[in-house]
Amino acid sequence: MPNKPVSTWEDSREEFIAQWGALGSNWGINRTMAQIHALLMTAPEPMYTDEIMQRLHISRGNANTNLRELNGWGLIRLVVKKGERREYFEAEKDVWKMFIIIAKERKRRELDPALGVLKGCAEQTKGENAGPGRDFHRQMKELQEFVEFGMKVSDTVAGMKHASALQWAIKLLG
Amino acid sequence: MPNKPVSTWEDSREEFIAQWGALGSNWGINRTMAQIHALLMTAPEPMYTDEIMQRLHISRGNANTNLRELNGWGLIRLVVKKGERREYFEAEKDVWKMFIIIAKERKRRELDPALGVLKGCAEQTKGENAGPGRDFHRQMKELQEFVEFGMKVSDTVAGMKHASALQWAIKLLG
DNA sequence: TCTAACTTTCACAACTATCTGAAAGTAGGA
DNA sequence: TCCTACTTTCAGATAGTTGTGAAAGTTAGA
CATH class of the missing domain: 1.10.10.10 (Winged helix-like DNA-binding domain superfamily/Winged helix DNA-binding domain)
Structure with missing residues (x-):
């Protein structure tokens, strides 16, 4: 054998x-x-x-x-x-919990500091109202808003229980 | 002056x-x-x-x-x-387009290879039907499914125009 | 208090990633 | 064809990250 x-x-x-x-x-x-x-x-x-x-x-x-x-x-x-x-x-072995932990931490490490920079740059140039200065200000603003938006989505998802996240995603994908 | x-x-x-x-x-x-x-x-x-x-x-x-x-x-x-x-x-200056490019590239670099590993490990242990072997198999499966799911969400979002993504997000956040 | 079982720290070593600059490669036009 | 203006490559230098191991620190209990 x-x-x-x-x-x-x-x-x-x-x-x-x-x-x-x-x-x-x-x-x-x-x-x-x-x-x-x-x-x-x-x-x-x-x-x-x-x-x-x-x-x-x-x-x-x-x-x-x-x-x-x-x-x-x-x-x-x-x-x-x-x-x-x-x-x-x-x-931690629960996949959804792991995901939330990682998402939060990445947000903290990657998004928070970036937002600081963008806000600063947008603030400093808010008086620019013509030419390339204005364009720069606009771009900083757009980036800032986008990042803030991403953070909100991330917070919302991270606050969900696995089941409701699944349901939500099924609607999105379907 | x-x-x-x-x-x-x-x-x-x-x-x-x-x-x-x-x-x-x-x-x-x-x-x-x-x-x-x-x-x-x-x-x-x-x-x-x-x-x-x-x-x-x-x-x-x-x-x-x-x-x-x-x-x-x-x-x-x-x-x-x-x-x-x-x-x-x-x-590229359009923030949404930038985001999509980065999301796709990160998916390709971070998710695709991980998925390969997980699939391999799940496949190799699919015969395990008791004890720690079974637990291992389950975990690989769960991770695999989660990653696949993440990839689908990412593809869906990346395929959206900025306007429809916004609308969708407003629903999520509201 | 002292000892032994354990954890933490840290100077230095090993490794990896990134950058430099000079040389080689390429192509438009006289 | 050759010159010139540019791009690409790559071996070696530099900088940054991670790992080692021995010494120092901590604490439970005898």
Whole structure:
């Protein structure tokens, strides 16, 4: 009788972790952070630092930094097991919640500062009423309004429960 | 009589270019590319390579590379003036069109490859029907479906004219 | 209080991305 | 054809990011 292959899903998981790490880079997220996230997202149980270090072949400092960073994003959380000193980590696994966390964070990092710049530029040139100065002012205004608008949409969607978002989207797509 | 200040809008523009460049980095776009884009977006007339080099204090190679890259994105286009050899560049200024271009490109770069990975992992583990293997498979499936769904929404929105997108959004927000 | 199990920090090393500038390539027109 | 005005390429330099590992810091409980 041939041997049963040893857990195909573990191989697939390995693949997932590696690829997700690589994707992270195209994406503005550092490789280790993406890998840790992938690892925890697919972990049946919470894991602690040394397990993660071994599994991903990374140093303690690196593991620690990226775990804190992921925790800052809200994508993983600290778990304490009673009677144990060490900290375990587990990832948020609900896809919709993950999406909302990421959307909020990206908004904060990408949109908020951009809006500041645009507002400033629009404000400074609001007196321009002819020629290229006026055109510049208009463009800043348009960009500002567009960004504000995008932020509103993002807030609205992020405030939705998964079910109502789905319903809304079905209407849009249908 | 005090001197009239020399074009406040030019100062504001300078600021915009500098800040936009800095923002680009938080954003996964390289600084020079973002600066060139900001420069052209606010240029009353098309510009040519040497002007851009001087204005941003960058080398010829750098200017050339990033201009081609922006052209590849479709965010700027080449303009030839009759009777002139050299190439001029001008940016797309319509905010909605810019948004659509960027959304499409990000989808292609960020979502398409991720989808590939997820599909692969889901496929490989579709036989798992118990324990952590099944959970893994489920998670890959969920992620896959979510990404596919996101892509559909993105396509739908990108196919809209500005006016209908606005109308749709007003309904969403109202 | 002391120890041991753990977490955090940080100077430096390794790696990656970006930029430069000079040389090579290209094409319009004399 | 050759010159000239331009564009493209690319090897090496620079700058920026991420990772390492050992030392310092923290805290629970003996």
